[in-house]
Amino acid sequence: MQFKNTLEFARELDKQDELARYRAQFIFPKHKGKEVVYFTGNSLGLQPRSAARYVEEIMTDWANLAVEGHFNAEKPWWEYHERFSEKLAKVVGAKPAEVSVMNTLTVNLHLLMVSFYRPSGKRYKIICEEKAFPSDQYMISSQVRFHGYDPDDAIVELKRRDGEHNFRTEDILAKIAEVGDECALVLIGGVNYYTGQVLDMENITKAGHQIGAIVGWDLAHAAGNIELKLSDWKVDFAAWCSYKYMNSGPGNVSGYFVNEKYHGKKDIPRFEGWWGHNKERRFLMEPEFQPESGANAWQISNAPVLALAPYLASLEMFDEVGMPALIEKRNKIVAYLEFILHEIDKEVDSSFEIITPAQQEERGTQLSVFLHGEGRELFTYLMENGVITDWREPNVIRLAPAPFYCSYEDMYKFGQVLKQGIQNKKSISKL
Incomplete structure (x- = not known):
């Protein structure tokens, strides 16, 4: 499939997603009245409404x-x-x-x-x-x-x-x-x-x-x-x-x-x-x-x-x-997240390094990204703008789009916040 870094494309993927209905069965934290983009299911999964x-x-x-x-x-x-x-x-x-x-x-x-x-x-x-x-x-x-x-x-x-x-x-x-x-x-x-x-x-x-x-x-x-x-x-x-x-x-x-x-x-x-x-x-x-x-x-x-x-x-x-259906969505949503990261990397002329293996059989839901030249300020910007992710020293953010409740639109929104965070930092550094 040829991915696109657009909101329309992400929403179309969500329409095709057979697991999309399960998102409503989880409780999302809110940021400024909107559901956060939640990437830390590898640390603590969201609460099922049935719990x-x-x-x-x-x-x-x-x-x-x-x-x-x-x-x-x-x-x-x-x-x-x-x-x-x-x-x-x-x-x-x-x-x-x-x-x-x-x-x-x-x-x-x-x-x-x-x-x-x-x-x-x-x-x-x-x-x-x-x-x-x-x-x-x-x-x-x-x-x-x-x-x-x-x-x-x-x-x-x-x-x-x-x-x-x-x-x-x-x-x-x-x-x-x-x-x-x-x-x-x-x-x-x-x-x-x-x-x-x-x-x-x-x-x-x-x-x-x-x-x-x-x-x-x-x-x-x-x-x-x-x-x-x-x-x-x-x-x-x-x-x-x-x-x-x-x-x-x-x-x-x-x-x-x-x-x-x-x-x-x-x-x-x-x-x-x-x-x-x-x-x-x-x-x-x-x-x-x-x-x-x-x-x-x-x-x-x-x-x-x-x-x-x-x-x-x-x-x-x-x-x-069933695990087969979860793994099928996991593979697709992680691939889309990987695509988004590479697209934003090109747009802002930054230097991300995905240290998670690229081979499908060697990775699961998580992508770990080395933020060369960025630092913890970018992580803080993501958190302050409704993207809940995870920081690990020396300069890595871990992104885990859990297939049960994460959407393709979440991946697109993350990319836009990431781009804004890098652009803002560069604008400030020029002052």
Whole structure:
């Protein structure tokens, strides 16, 4: 398709968009009485209008049923988390028994590492990416220290080549082979939070298994954004937050995946609690732990249903639309945003550098743009003019047009505000 940088063209794309009707199902912040252009679904997704109703259902059941809501509510609380399994399985490419929800992302990764980081003898090292999201860096370092190792020795960071913004798959595979039988665990972010690069999870997982390592993935920026096939790729474990592309609300409950080959094992190292105990015998209060079947064996405490409710509201929409349709729109709207950026770059004689890979298979919803010669003043101008985006040092804005609620007209409007911001700065500098 031949794109055009005009309002008329953008509106025509919106008319053709089969997902356009879902925009009205989300609540947009307002700027000077108008909906903002929202590019930070990679940080916090917008609130689904149905979320309040899902929460209110629980509040009403609590008021009317009190403790009996655990069993007699329309959506009984004691099995509320089970409602997620089939729908989440479709989002992450898993079997329903392999996925569930609990806690928050870093907590889940810590708990999963109890089972899947088991250093022994010469096999004790963890391979991760350099400049991972800080929470992952802290988590991995603390796990290594907990087991009595020196992080400088036990953590192997994957490096980008000098002068390059993204990882090369061949370099990752070579490093995994090099570490070899010293590697206990490969744990990487499936989508890099800074550049938006999508890693080749299938081949990286295969390479980790070839050297005898466990392979896990932090899917914070992947779940609800890109196609995942965790079961087919034979991933050992994974976890993701729900408040970015999955619109569950700030700091909300995390999803997690445990490959079925680890199910039903009573002797697997695991921190255990009564919600992971055999559901049919849970209230017998038996002293010996009998694990639930599937990923639910990793549950510890009863589900925080008030927190889960907005996640379920959003997940219902994911199930209705399906990841293929979301990915189809994602590809088109990101391509249009990329086109707009290049057009504005030419019009204002600026110097933008999109550091997200250009290849479709290596990117999702996010474009990270290096603003050479511009600086934070341009970011501030965007924010003050109704474009909500994200700044990352030293000079990058991250743009994430979530396909559920962003429009093509938003892309055009952003381009116009961006152009005005650069032109204004140049006009002031000439005074």
